[in-house]
Amino acid sequence: MEKLEGYEFYRSIGSPKWICGPMVDASELAFRMLVRRYGVDLAYTPMLNSKQFTKNTKLRKTIFTTCEGDRPLVAQFAGDCPETLLEAAKLVECCVDAVDINFGCPQHIAKRGHYGAYLQDEWDLMRSLISTLHQNLSVPVWCKIRVFPELEKSVAYAQMIEQSGSQVLAVHGRTRDSKGRNAGPADWSVIREIKKNLSVPVIANGDAVSLEAAEQCLSFTGCDGVMAAYPLLVNPTMFSGESKPDPFAVARGYLDLAEKHLTPTWQIRGHIFKLLKGHILGQDDIIRTYGAAQNANDYRQATLELEERIANGYSKTCSPTEACVNGIQSGYVLDEDDSVVQIFRE
Known part of the structure; x- marks a missing residue:
């Protein structure tokens, strides 16, 4: 052709x-x-x-x-x-x-x-x-x-x-x-x-x-x-065009796809930290759990625990757009070891 x-x-x-x-x-x-x-x-x-x-x-x-x-x-x-x-x-x-x-x-x-x-x-x-x-x-x-x-x-x-x-x-x-x-x-x-x-x-x-x-x-x-x-x-x-997407629903959807397509854990970790950045700040034990996760199901269980905490009143959050703008303006995002690393510019 x-x-x-x-x-x-x-x-x-x-x-x-x-x-x-x-x-x-x-x-x-x-x-x-x-x-x-x-x-x-x-x-x-x-x-x-x-x-x-x-x-x-x-x-x-x-x-x-x-x-x-x-x-x-x-x-x-x-x-x-x-x-x-x-x-x-x-x-x-x-x-x-x-x-x-x-x-x-x-x-x-x-x-x-x-x-x-x-x-x-x-x-x-x-x-x-x-x-x-x-x-x-x-x-x-x-x-x-x-x-x-x-x-x-x-x-x-x-x-x-x-x-x-x-x-x-x-x-x-x-x-x-x-x-x-x-x-x-x-x-x-x-x-x-x-x-x-x-x-x-x-x-x-x-x-x-x-x-x-x-x-x-x-x-x-x-x-x-x-x-x-x-x-x-x-x-x-x-x-x-969703005005207020549910980051936990998005994260769960990603984890389902990651499990289906046999995604390496190091790739999953990077996505979860960015998807839930607005909620994960200050949750040191959850961050460590994510860092030690071995498969998509481990990430899923930790995410469900984090979601339950948020539902029960933990309110230190920001919107996806705010997290994106803040990350780009600062040049830094959370890494899996609860430190910050410089991001690659888009």
């Missing part, structure tokens, strides 16, 4: 508007199936390291799982070798709708590994990576980027990526250096200018911390979709 491209392809997968972005160790199958229940139109896999993915069969079976209903699905890979990136993408092209190249990760691990946003100054290499996948995969290649401080360079950068074969572009409205506690707001005006100058679908990313914010972003930028990452970890129902 002829491979669809650009808007023809985007329409074929339902013209997705609300998108769950790629998150290291967090956008696994159980979580993707959860957010799909609450309005997400398309989801990404976690970022997959192409070198590790091709060499380690056991790791590959752990970090890439899917099922019926997990569509449309985009697999995101990181790497700097066209041949290795293609080899990795070939292993999943039968199970996904598109393959995305990560040109947006600003973390130090990406700098050490020579991938993500640390390739954005090497346009010839980027052209090779994109064109190799575009010419040799049966599914379209997408790209996810950050912007430059200069508007004109950001637009030229996006145009180069489109010309190299990318059929959809996701744009995070921050620069490579805008990260961590001092990241500042995402610049939607840069995304808007990129959208005006491309002929392929563009997805806006950055500061979509609520459905209202996502709708404002969509209206302001004129983009085809809006991507969220960390806000969905705190409130998976964000795109559904």
